[in-house]
Amino acid sequence: MKFNIALLAGDGIGPEVTEQAVKALDAIADVYDHTFKFTKALVGACAIDETGNPLPDDTIDLCKESDAVLFGAIGHPKYDNDPSAKVRPEQGLLKLRKSLGLFCNIRPVKAYERLIENSPLKREIISGTDISIYRELTGGIYFGDKHLSDDGQVASDGCSYSVEEISRIAHLAFKEAQNRRKKLTLVDKANVLETSRLWRKTVTEIAKEYDDVALDFLFVDNAAMQMILNPSQFDVILTENLFGDIISDEASVIGGSIGLLASASVGSTVGMFEPIHGSFPQATGKNIANPLASILSAAMMLRHLDLHKEADAIENAVEKSLELGITTGDINPKKPFTTTKVGDFIADYI
Amino acid sequence: MKFNIALLAGDGIGPEVTEQAVKALDAIADVYDHTFKFTKALVGACAIDETGNPLPDDTIDLCKESDAVLFGAIGHPKYDNDPSAKVRPEQGLLKLRKSLGLFCNIRPVKAYERLIENSPLKREIISGTDISIYRELTGGIYFGDKHLSDDGQVASDGCSYSVEEISRIAHLAFKEAQNRRKKLTLVDKANVLETSRLWRKTVTEIAKEYDDVALDFLFVDNAAMQMILNPSQFDVILTENLFGDIISDEASVIGGSIGLLASASVGSTVGMFEPIHGSFPQATGKNIANPLASILSAAMMLRHLDLHKEADAIENAVEKSLELGITTGDINPKKPFTTTKVGDFIADYI
Ligand SMILES: CC(C)[C@H](C(=O)O)[C@@H](O)C(=O)O
Ligand SMILES: CC(C)[C@H](C(=O)O)[C@@H](O)C(=O)O
Numbered sequence: 001m002k003f004n005i006a007l008l009a010g011d012g013i014g015p016e017v018t019e020q021a022v023k024a025l026d027a028i029a030d031v032y033d034h035t036f037k038f039t040k041a042l043v044g045a046c047a048i049d050e051t052g053n054p055l056p057d058d059t060i061d062l063c064k065e066s067d068a069v070l071f072g073a074i075g076h077p078k079y080d081n082d083p084s085a086k087v088r089p090e091q092g093l094l095k096l097r098k099s100l101g102l103f104c105n106i107r108p109v110k111a112y113e114r115l116i117e118n119s120p121l122k123r124e125i126i127s128g129t130d131i132s133i134y135r136e137l138t139g140g141i142y143f144g145d146k147h148l149s150d151d152g153q154v155a156s157d158g159c160s161y162s163v164e165e166i167s168r169i170a171h172l173a174f175k176e177a178q179n180r181r182k183k184l185t186l187v188d189k190a191n192v193l194e195t196s197r198l199w200r201k202t203v204t205e206i207a208k209e210y211d212d213v214a215l216d217f218l219f220v221d222n223a224a225m226q227m228i229l230n231p232s233q234f235d236v237i238l239t240e241n242l243f244g245d246i247i248s249d250e251a252s253v254i255g256g257s258i259g260l261l262a263s264a265s266v267g268s269t270v271g272m273f274e275p276i277h278g279s280f281p282q283a284t285g286k287n288i289a290n291p292l293a294s295i296l297s298a299a300m301m302l303r304h305l306d307l308h309k310e311a312d313a314i315e316n317a318v319e320k321s322l323e324l325g326i327t328t329g330d331i332n333p334k335k336p337f338t339t340t341k342v343g344d345f346i347a348d349y350i
Numbered sequence: 351m352k353f354n355i356a357l358l359a360g361d362g363i364g365p366e367v368t369e370q371a372v373k374a375l376d377a378i379a380d381v382y383d384h385t386f387k388f389t390k391a392l393v394g395a396c397a398i399d400e401t402g403n404p405l406p407d408d409t410i411d412l413c414k415e416s417d418a419v420l421f422g423a424i425g426h427p428k429y430d431n432d433p434s435a436k437v438r439p440e441q442g443l444l445k446l447r448k449s450l451g452l453f454c455n456i457r458p459v460k461a462y463e464r465l466i467e468n469s470p471l472k473r474e475i476i477s478g479t480d481i482s483i484y485r486e487l488t489g490g491i492y493f494g495d496k497h498l499s500d501d502g503q504v505a506s507d508g509c510s511y512s513v514e515e516i517s518r519i520a521h522l523a524f525k526e527a528q529n530r531r532k533k534l535t536l537v538d539k540a541n542v543l544e545t546s547r548l549w550r551k552t553v554t555e556i557a558k559e560y561d562d563v564a565l566d567f568l569f570v571d572n573a574a575m576q577m578i579l580n581p582s583q584f585d586v587i588l589t590e591n592l593f594g595d596i597i598s599d600e601a602s603v604i605g606g607s608i609g610l611l612a613s614a615s616v617g618s619t620v621g622m623f624e625p626i627h628g629s630f631p632q633a634t635g636k637n638i639a640n641p642l643a644s645i646l647s648a649a650m651m652l653r654h655l656d657l658h659k660e661a662d663a664i665e666n667a668v669e670k671s672l673e674l675g676i677t678t679g680d681i682n683p684k685k686p687f688t689t690t691k692v693g694d695f696i697a698d699y700i
Contacts, residue, residue, distance in 0.1 A: 080540075
């Protein structure tokens with residue numbers, strides 16, 4: 001089969017790690033007789049540098065015409081500490097999510113047996129953890145009205161959610177729970193926020209259609225604690241945009257390396273697949289960044305395109321690289337392999 | 351000296367643990383020749399049950415006339431899963447914070463050597479951790495306009511901050527940093543939120559008055575990760591209300607027991623002192639709840655009243671109880687002491 005893939009490598013280590021994912025996909029194409037046509041486009045700081053716009057229209061058009069989007073990372077330190085910058089790389093990512101209708105971000109969190117010792121948490125705490133986090137991605141305070149008073153003295157952000165926005169992701173999360181261990185935890189702050197109360201009410205209502213799934217609720221502060229005290233209690237977690245941002249980054253420590261965590265963003269149209277790590281400026285261009293998260297994002301992409309054997313092949317190759325210690329310095333500080341060497345191994349093994 | 355203390359024991363285990371703090375304070379009064387006059391008042395679910403109001407006016411008046419407020423916990427399960435309840439215990443706590451102008455919540459997080467093995471985190475990760483979290487407590491999305499559309503389809507919460515609200519707590523946090531290891535980390539989401547950008551700008555400006563303090567910034571998602579990966583990097587953390595709620599509960603796992611964490615809320619007038627744990631309904635009335643957090647809150651209160659020797663005496667007694675294992679089942683599951691026994695030991699030791 002033939003697939004058009006939009007390649008948005010972005011900033012920092014984005015290009016280096018995405019290149020390894022492309023290698024893996026090229027190997028898959030060879031073995032399973034597919035064609036992946038990759039087309040590059042700009043997003044983030046590099047897009048600002050070249051065009052003044054963190055998300056040029058060409059990039060949106062390309063994504064909409066593609067079968068999937070493979071995303072690297074965005075962000076550059078020169079924008080981070082300048083709160084007054086009118087144009088920022090993140091705007092590109094947020095606008096892309098909105099333009100493509102990617103309302104559902106899925107982040108699997110798993111304790112890889114081979115990496116358990118790398119985790120800051122004790123083995124007995126994380127062993128067996130296998131969570132799927134469903135984060136709403138195109139609503140909430142991220143996309144509310146922002147305002148700064150003329151005298152610069154008062155700033156505000158609006159947060160809102162509609163029953164429709166909550167329902168569409170809730171259905172996806174309940175379906176995922178049905179395919180897993182049949183438990184869904186809604187994380188909110190219903191004791192304080194009106195939007196959270198609407199989440200709780202709507203999700204409670206929808207739960208009636210999924211009576212094989214056990215639903216429970218956790219306030220976000222308690223969830224942040226439970227994620228560390230007892231992560232294996234969770235199956236599917238459903239939550240709004242900002243809470244999902246915080247909780248899923250927190251959960252990333254469980255696996256022992258953020259360099260292994262992939263995510264999928266899906267919704268109305270084309271899906272987008274990206275590592276959860278950022279642009280990691282300190283490592284840029286040094287050939288030391290861990291490409292496995294990007295490679296596993298490619299596997300998530302294949303699964304989304306219904307190429308399950310092919311996705312398995314990538315995941316097996318990643319397991320093998322962990323088993324043999326053919327990994328970068330973040331996982332394997334004593335005998336680190338370079339980014340490209342890890343990518344080569346994965347491609348060869350496939 | 352003579353002090354009037356308002357005693358707001360609240361719900362669940364609140365009364366049992368507060369009673370032990372009172373015992374400790376009575377012992378202090380004996381030894382150091384002070385008088386503490388305790389006056390009880392209602393707040394939370396018990397106040398709703400008795401008066402229909404989670405924070406009766408009498409309670410506010412009493413607090414305003416007192417030298418300090420000793421608070422237990424609030425919350426009852428019968429309100430948690432009822433998003434439509436118009437009157438809820440939490441409203442009492444939020445209104446109390448607002449009425450007393452308690453804009454600054456201070457939560458110390460420490461890895462007690464004797465409890466390190468109880469932590470879900472590895473010893474080498476948490477050893478030496480000593481953080482002071484400054485959470486803004488009377489602004490942000492907690493107190494913004496809340497709205498539900500007439501058809502019940504759209505809910506919203508407003509979040510706003512003024513330069514004045516940010517400045518007053520920032521000054522307190524910088525002063526704390528000057529008395530500690532001279533590092534201050536602002537946790538925000540300045541890459542997305544207008545309010546966070548105002549925080550960053552205002553705090554950067556104020557930092558010029560404290561040039562012996564090193565200021566850095568962390569996005570809240572990254573902070574949630576760093577808190578687990580490397581908590582000892584932090585000295586003073588400054589953050590807005592909602593982020594502080596999440597990050598400080600997350601940080602509570604470091605110490606190995608939430609049953610030991612106290613907090614102070616200060617601001618324009620009288621200070622309020624409370625354990626960070628909640629009302630823990632499952633343990634209510636069983637004489638098993640850990641009273642140490644409440645007792646340590648009393649110590650924070652004494653320090654705030656400038657009774658430093660007296661505060662030390664309580665803290666030493668707590669250290670001793672940990673050393674001898676005279677603690678409740680959450681810390682000491684093999685040979686648990688009851689709530690009252692732990693309280694008696696502390697009072698006797700003083
Ligand atoms: C870069 C930033 C805007 C983004 C977010 O907060 O959504 C990132 O943290 C993420 O989680 O993808
Ligand atoms: C009970 C609740 C409203 C409260 C809060 O969110 O502030 C609690 O979690 C706390 O941190 O004191």
